[in-house]
Amino acid sequence: MERMNYKGQAAITDALFFLLIVMSLVSFLFFFSSQYGRTVGEYSNSKFGSDYAVSALKTILYSSFARDGLPLTVDGKFGDDCTPDSCSEEVDYLIAAVKEDYADDENINFFREELTDSIKKVMMPVRNSFDYLVYIKVNLSPYSYPYFFMSRKEFTSTASGAFITDVTAVQKDYYCNYNDLTAFNQNKINHFIVFVGAKGQAVSSLYLPVIGDTEFREGEIQLILWSPNDFNSENPLFVDLDCVLREDVLELEAAAAP
Incomplete structure (x- = not known):
């Protein structure tokens, strides 16, 4: 009888050990699968962001640009809605106009808004998924940043007691390094x-001319994407970029214009 009791206790102990091993394996597999799914998701998101940035x-x-500021012709042809007086055939790359703008005073101001509008149009398909910045850096000592644009979401929330009932995202555009x-x-x-x-992240080399200088200035243009990040405009890392709302910049420049 005692031998049977010992065998019963041994069987129960073995079963408990087996159950413990099974539970450990299940926990490990669950943890591994969840981490694997998260890793794959992050990689896919990063891969998509990198491909889209490039x-x-x-x-x-290489976006088209009308030199005289008129709308472009449709496939290089005039029609009922596009006459020689209302449309332009004088087409060039926008980046060429930006280079000419820089050559004048080593700054980008005359074609700045055209460049910004072009960037916003290109980024429109992913504006709900990513915030982004685009800047041009010139390899001087110290570095010069004649163009620095950022578009990001800022979140506001409505609370009812201890619960958040509504979150609103507002897209805001900034010109950074505004005060140079x-x-x-x-x-x-x-x-x-x-x-x-x-x-x-994507980067491309630029060679910028300067009037009166026989050599081009070496530089680059960078585009960087990131998932919307809930930080306020008082964050020190954001403050260090010296960013001013685009609408405020336009108002200041309009007020200063003769």
């Missing part, structure tokens, strides 16, 4: 990018 930057660089501060540098940009976590 394609978007190419589109921005001497303390502005690449490290501040890099710190901000690390903070938001870039999901896509």
